[in-house]
Amino acid sequence: MTAQTILFDFSVDSEKTSDSKQRQEIAKIVRGEVENIFPQIELAYQMTMEDGFFCVFTENKETMITLRIFQQGLVTMNIEYYLEDGKEPLMSFDSSKRLENILAKKLKVHSGQVLPTLKRGDVARYFPSSDERIIEYDIDALVFEERSPFQKIQILHSKTLGNMLILDELQNIAESDLIYTETLMGRGKENYEGKEICILGGGDGALLYELLKEKPKFVVMLEIDELVMQACNKYLNTICGDVLEKRKGDNYEIVVGDCVDYMKKFISEDRKFDYVFGDLTDIPISGAPVGEIWDFIRTILEHSFKILKSDGKYLTHGNGTACTESLELFEDQLRLLRPKVKFTTSKAFVPSFMEEWLFYQVSLA
């Protein structure tokens, strides 16, 4: 059971839309064409404005159609109705495209479009890209959902990407995303053999699992959210193997706790690492570099360099390559670090993010 929402828009001459008579004419044309598909429609309500028009059509109080005409030369129409499971939609994407094409001709538009039908009330399937574009995933099951003290944790199953970890309604990693982990760790470029490594976060276990294949001396992973690890151990074991199940081995240990506390402890013990991985919260996408998240990012960076050997490296994910503003803000933070650091970047198209992502390799200058 979902509400089906079909959104049309048409750009027309603003001369037409700035005249109230012509707006009525547009409404009449739209109604005429919509009537071919929904023959019982009636006008339920209309609002006339000095600079626009809005009305509601309904068929049997079941299908609701709102039409809006903006004086600036824009017409929007929203069709919405309820669809029971297993029933055929009243309007397929093809038939909505046909209606769009007919209206585009009749309204003599500059451009027109109809969006693929939006399905609401069902399992979550719409997620934003890093730059807040809408992406619909081919989700066919909610596998796991629970709220930890830190966040809402979901495992959703995508037909093509496998199980996906969703934290607070944002994509984190999926079974399809080995490339994410390999680019984060710079597989083939960095040599981890015999090295000491600290992972900040990394609760999905994929980074730890891949690092252990490279024969490090020891990896310590600091993850705050026990429940994330339980969920990933159960539903993402194709990418994390048994590391979240075992929690420790000859050359690794997972510690459940606040990574900042543990970094402070390492600093006091003068414990140093060859690599520190920042596998925590995403960088905010824009705005001034102020607020809790940026404070957190700065804290993480400063502490990380205090537990790194002088020739050590801090490796982390950045953001979608489309988020240039966010990436610049992050790089500004790197430039403010003392002692000074230098950095390189690498990028990869991450399947479950459906976009190219930037990764940073930071070391002392």
Next chain:
Amino acid sequence: MTAQTILFDFSVDSEKTSDSKQRQEIAKIVRGEVENIFPQIELAYQMTMEDGFFCVFTENKETMITLRIFQQGLVTMNIEYYLEDGKEPLMSFDSSKRLENILAKKLKVHSGQVLPTLKRGDVARYFPSSDERIIEYDIDALVFEERSPFQKIQILHSKTLGNMLILDELQNIAESDLIYTETLMGRGKENYEGKEICILGGGDGALLYELLKEKPKFVVMLEIDELVMQACNKYLNTICGDVLEKRKGDNYEIVVGDCVDYMKKFISEDRKFDYVFGDLTDIPISGAPVGEIWDFIRTILEHSFKILKSDGKYLTHGNGTACTESLELFEDQLRLLRPKVKFTTSKAFVPSFMEEWLFYQVSLA
């Protein structure tokens, strides 16, 4: 200038939504929270139904908010307003998420979501995946748009994918998509040296360009749409080089015309090829294998095997791997071919399709 459309949905106990008093209560809660963001809102219209509720709120006849309560336990809210270029949105994605979170708590929902803000009336940015999921691209410019006798041709620029060829409002290929061409041709698996090749379609020139790097004896490309080639030559030359500019060379020739006509000509001349590429219309995604497009697909397949040497191969794209129904229908067509054929498949995640795509290699059984 765009209309901003923000869609919320909440799943609640159907006990609540099947009672008219409780529906009024829900509407009151929603209005209260929306008022915190749009303080001037007024009720413009409401429709009471036996089994549901619908109303329109407005702020200054500028922001229109429709609220609908379905008895089955679903609440949808649509907020829509006009945004001038350069102005700040009335509601950021973050603030819409905050509103969603507050309402989710107050309405005691099972689940709730708000979709990333939809922008309407601007350059086309929403395209469907092969299985009709909505995907928003980071389009920042309409580079070219013209209608040929065959189709609407657009070149759009994506910030991360480069220039994209759009035919009749569907994604075709982008500068990011070398993997598409390489998977279609099976680079590294097939040996094209000294071979005779026929490309059906392929107007973007990328396949021809890549094949010529493999030292074939001769490639003939049959493309019907002159205007597509002109557009791609101008705006996609990073993927097609100079092949569309030159049109012929020592070992290739592009013929502008209907590929079926030319295949008939080749059959009458007994001209045979080592490889035929089907780089034409996409396979329809579902339904019975009837209608013009399926007739066309069958015609192409039958003719292709008549111009192939007995050890030749027909290589083509299939569809998104999520479109299992469509792929099965296509494979049914392959099984019906006489003489009998056998086939293998390969797949790749194509950046500008934002999904994994299946490719076929078909040869005589």
